[in-house]
Amino acid sequence: MTRDPLGRPPAALMVPAAVAVLLLVVPLVAMVAATDWATLPEQLTSEPVLDALRLSVVTSTAAMLVCLVLGLPVAWLLARVAFRGRGLLRALVTVPLVLPPVVAGIALRSAFGRTGVIGEPLLELTGFAFPFTTWGVVLAHVFVSLPFVVIAIEGALRSADPVYDAASATLGATRWTTFRRVTVPLAMPGILAGMVLGWSRSLGEFGATITFNGNYPGTTQTMPTLIYVARQSDQDAAQALSLIMLALSIAVLLLLRDRWLGTP
Amino acid sequence: MSAGGLEVDLEVPGRVRAAFSARPGRVVALIGPNGAGKSSLVHALAGLVPAQGRAHLDGVDLLPLSAREREVGLVFQDRALFPHLTARENVAFGPRSRGVPRRVARERADHWLGRMGLPELAGRRPRQLSGGQAQRVAIARALATEPRLLLLDEPMAGLDVGVAMALRLELARHLRDYDGVTLLVTHDAIDALTLADEVVVLDEGRVAQEGTPDDVAAHPRTDHVARLVGLNVLRDQEGFTSFRPRDVTVSLRRPEGSARLTWSGPVASAQQHGDAVRLLVDTRPPLLADVTPQAVAELGIAPGREVWLSVKATAVRRYGAVPEGR
Numbered sequence: 014m015t016r017d018p019l020g021r022p023p024a025a026l027m028v029p030a031a032v033a034v035l036l037l038v039v040p041l042v043a044m045v046a047a048t049d050w051a052t053l054p055e056q057l058t059s060e061p062v063l064d065a066l067r068l069s070v071v072t073s074t075a076a077m078l079v080c081l082v083l084g085l086p087v088a089w090l091l092a093r094v095a096f097r098g099r100g101l102l103r104a105l106v107t108v109p110l111v112l113p114p115v116v117a118g119i120a121l122r123s124a125f126g127r128t129g130v131i132g133e134p135l136l137e138l139t140g141f142a143f144p145f146t147t148w149g150v151v152l153a154h155v156f157v158s159l160p161f162v163v164i165a166i167e168g169a170l171r172s173a174d175p176v177y178d179a180a181s182a183t184l185g186a187t188r189w190t191t192f193r194r195v196t197v198p199l200a201m202p203g204i205l206a207g208m209v210l211g212w213s214r215s216l217g218e219f220g221a222t223i224t225f226n227g228n229y230p231g232t233t234q235t236m237p238t239l240i241y242v243a244r245q246s247d248q249d250a251a252q253a254l255s256l257i258m259l260a261l262s263i264a265v266l267l268l269l270r271d272r273w274l275g276t277p
Numbered sequence: 278m279s280a281g282g283l284e285v286d287l288e289v290p291g292r293v294r295a296a297f298s299a300r301p302g303r304v305v306a307l308i309g310p311n312g313a314g315k316s317s318l319v320h321a322l323a324g325l326v327p328a329q330g331r332a333h334l335d336g337v338d339l340l341p342l343s344a345r346e347r348e349v350g351l352v353f354q355d356r357a358l359f360p361h362l363t364a365r366e367n368v369a370f371g372p373r374s375r376g377v378p379r380r381v382a383r384e385r386a387d388h389w390l391g392r393m394g395l396p397e398l399a400g401r402r403p404r405q406l407s408g409g410q411a412q413r414v415a416i417a418r419a420l421a422t423e424p425r426l427l428l429l430d431e432p433m434a435g436l437d438v439g440v441a442m443a444l445r446l447e448l449a450r451h452l453r454d455y456d457g458v459t460l461l462v463t464h465d466a467i468d469a470l471t472l473a474d475e476v477v478v479l480d481e482g483r484v485a486q487e488g489t490p491d492d493v494a495a496h497p498r499t500d501h502v503a504r505l506v507g508l509n510v511l512r513d514q515e516g517f518t519s520f521r522p523r524d525v526t527v528s529l530r531r532p533e534g535s536a537r538l539t540w541s542g543p544v545a546s547a548q549q550h551g552d553a554v555r556l557l558v559d560t561r562p563p564l565l566a567d568v569t570p571q572a573v574a575e576l577g578i579a580p581g582r583e584v585w586l587s588v589k590a591t592a593v594r595r596y597g598a599v600p601e602g603r
Binding site for chain 1: 359
């Protein structure tokens with residue numbers, strides 16, 4: 014370590030920092046250490062695990078795409094259009110970010126449940142109801158992930174210089190053309206980062222999903238809910254599943270760092 | 278009101294209020310110090326800043342139109358080339374946005390890049406271009422939409438002196454061929470003198486002077502223009518008095534003799550200017566005086582030193598009391 018010209022970092026800061034790092038790292042290392050590697054392949058290829066893994070990846074990917082289609086316009090609106098109530102809209106969009114996921118599940122039930130404000134007429138009109146279906150899982154994922162995606166993309170749009178939008182307008186482009194050909198391409202790294210963030214948030218989503226959809230293998234049982242169930246009956250399985258999630262999380266982090274965030 | 282050209286009488290509240298006109302094919306230089314409202318005026322004409330009043334271009338009022346509906350090309354001060362597009366795609370962007378088929382837009386882009394002397398750089402991205410090349414692409418991009426009004430916001434800013442000179446010559450050639458109105462924002466007297474047919478001087482958000490470059494350079498009415506063209510200008514109730522810095526005599530004692538105007542004050546700065554030394558003296562108002570290096574040594578001139586300035590009445594020019602009214 015090179016000598017810091019400002020002096021040695023004080024112990025009053027270094028000690029809590031070290032504790033914080035240990036607190037974050039030790040449980041993960043312990044989990045890896047406690048894994049029964051002999052039975053791991055067998056655990057990971059069992060049918061409930063593969064079903065849950067497949068369902069998790071499919072629903073998280075679907076939720077990510079929905080978040081992109083719905084979240085990008087909201088982010089653009091917040092970043093590029095001056096209107097009354099913009100602050101309020103941003104606050105409303107951000108609420109699910111700080112909401113306990115179980116509460117999100119209850120809220121979804123009130124709106125999209127079989128007797129919900131939207132759920133009941135929907136059921137009467139089409140015979141379809143969200144709860145306890147894979148669609149319900151995607152809906153719950155979107156609800157909790159969308160704020161992350163909107164905030165991340167809005168940040169990316171804000172950091173892009175608005176002079177390019179102005180240049181585009183003077184060249185005769187409509188706002189839609191400007192959005193497609195200038196705004197989005199310039200903010201693409203941030204948009205991709207937002208999508209990955211949304212995807213990983215969906216992947217780990219537990220509270221809202223289980224509250225709104227229950228825990229049915231094959232239709233609503235995702236990895237986190239399977240881990241929750243397995244934890245009570247089969248410790249080793251829970252351990253193995255958690256290992257997969259850890260590996261996926263680290264992969265996402267690496268992807269974000271190397272490709273888009275550009276941090277050393 | 279004539280149908281052709283530009284007729285402006287507009288206000289950007291709190292920023293600038295200006296009225297002037299220009300016939301098609303003419304180049305109007307807009308000069309003035311920072312904060313005079315030059316950029317506000319240009320952005321208002323481009324439709325990027327809301328304005329009141331009117332701005333007729335070939336008989337059509339621009340102000341009710343959105344930026345994209347105006348036949349106005351704007352070359353931004355920092356160029357604002359799209360960084361994710363090649364030079365060709367940048368230039369083709371305007372025609373494409375106006376509904377020209379892709380292939381035709383490409384051809385038009387190549388045509389304009391060729392005219393700007395950059396045919397071999399069509400495939401490059403802005404970050405692979407030098408400052409002068411990027412500025413040429415930006416000008417080509419603005420011209421490719423075939424605007425009736427071309428707005429150039431400080432086109433030479435940030436370029437090396439040699440590059441700026443080459444671009445200035447090239448721009449002069451293109452502007453001669455261009456049949457629309459050009460509005461050139463600059464803080465450089467050379468730009469105004471070499472490129473413009475008319476000069477509009479903005480000061481504190483208003484038009485301070487309007488005229489041909491020669492006239493404005495010879496009879497400046499603002500300190501800013503006086504400094505740009507290297508003249509001393511004094512203002513009083515009856516009009517303006519101007520004289521050249523080299524006609525000023527510098528002495529340590531109050532000069533004797535008749536028919537001389539005199540001032541005194543401390544030397545604020547001294548700079549090499551050609552083969553003379555140009556002094557800025559803190560008289561009220563501040564004046565420029567050119568002296569020989571020998572005189573600097575003999576008089577012991579240094580910043581802070583109190584000196585007397587005088588100029589012969591015969592070396593002074595007096596002109597117009599009232600700015601040409603509009």
